Amino acid sequence: MSATTVEIRLDEASSAARWARARVRWRERLLDLAAVVLGPWSTRSGRNRWKDGAPIVTYHRIVADPDPTTDPFAVREAAFEAQVAWLAQHFSLITVAELAARIRKRKPLGGTAVISFDDGYDCTYRRALPILRALKAPVTLFVATGGLDRADGGLGSAQLAELAAAGVEIGSHGVTHRDLRTLTDAELEAELKRSRERLEESAGVAVAGLAYPYGRFDDRVIRAARACGYDHACSCRQHRPNEATTALFCLNRLELNLGDSRRRFLGKVGGRYARVYEAWYRLNPATRAWLEA
Numbered sequence: 533m534s535a536t537t538v539e540i541r542l543d544e545a546s547s548a549a550r551w552a553r554a555r556v557r558w559r560e561r562l563l564d565l566a567a568v569v570l571g572p573w574s575t576r577s578g579r580n581r582w583k584d585g586a587p588i589v590t591y592h593r594i595v596a597d598p599d600p601t602t603d604p605f606a607v608r609e610a611a612f613e614a615q616v617a618w619l620a621q622h623f624s625l626i627t628v629a630e631l632a633a634r635i636r637k638r639k640p641l642g643g644t645a646v647i648s649f650d651d652g653y654d655c656t657y658r659r660a661l662p663i664l665r666a667l668k669a670p671v672t673l674f675v676a677t678g679g680l681d682r683a684d685g686g687l688g689s690a691q692l693a694e695l696a697a698a699g700v701e702i703g704s705h706g707v708t709h710r711d712l713r714t715l716t717d718a719e720l721e722a723e724l725k726r727s728r729e730r731l732e733e734s735a736g737v738a739v740a741g742l743a744y745p746y747g748r749f750d751d752r753v754i755r756a757a758r759a760c761g762y763d764h765a766c767s768c769r770q771h772r773p774n775e776a777t778t779a780l781f782c783l784n785r786l787e788l789n790l791g792d793s794r795r796r797f798l799g800k801v802g803g804r805y806a807r808v809y810e811a812w813y814r815l816n817p818a819t820r821a822w823l824e825a
């Protein structure tokens with residue numbers, strides 16, 4: 533390869549990265565702008581029930597210095613520490629199973645919140661657990677068992693057992709992290725059963741909760757999850773907190789990502805982004821049914 537070819541390739545790579553960064557910047561600005569426009573309106577309309585409900589926040593990866601173009605679902609370790617400290621100070625923190633039990637018993641949810649993790653990366657063990665332990669904050673971890681013991685950052689079976697022994701609630705996130713709606717009945721059953729068996733075997737605890745990969749589900753997926761013995765399941769619907777009337781197989785969760793400044797984090801947890809997500813679900817045919825579910 534000649535020097536000119538290398539230069540052109542490097543040039544293309546850096547301009548692609550510049551574009552990717554610009555796209556991320558604009559997406560983040562639009563999200564905040566939409567919240568400025570729609571946020572106050574949701575409070576005025578009296579439909580803001582966040583104070584009486586319980587938010588479940590969701591993290592994926594905790595990284596020291598993530599790249600916004602390749603790692604949008606990671607959260608900086610320092611931001612994570614500040615966010616969970618704020619949550620521990622302002623809410624009574626419980627696990628997803630405890631929240632489900634409260635809903636079943638029609639107990640009030642106001643003032644409670646849940647911290648959850650998806651996928652099962654080893655940073656949950658290395659970075660998040662020490663912070664959560666220091667705060668004595670409970671946490672629920674949903675693991676896609678196909679990623680267990682994988683060399684590229686997957687949680688190890690021994691780490692999973694240690695997390696469970698430390699009191700971390702373990703739930704299933706399927707085996708292969710596929711959209712459960714797209715699977716045949718047999719594949720769906722295998723995802724739900726095998727992931728649960730593997731987790732119970734590796735972690736030595738009973739597994740009662742499920743988080744749908746990508747938050748996607750339909751009636752058939754719910755029926756299958758019930759038939760496989762799950763007690764409750766989490767979506768990624770972000771337009772409502774959990775309330776006494778929330779269906780146990782459609783629990784709502786707020787995703788916290790790299791682009792969330794402290795102001796946006798407080799806005800999300802306070803329900804000021806609810807209308808933004810509601811508008812998005814209405815526009816997107818894949819998520820429109822989430823508004824009624």
Ligand SMILES: [Zn+2]
Nearest residue numbers: 650651745746
């Ligand atoms: Zn996931």
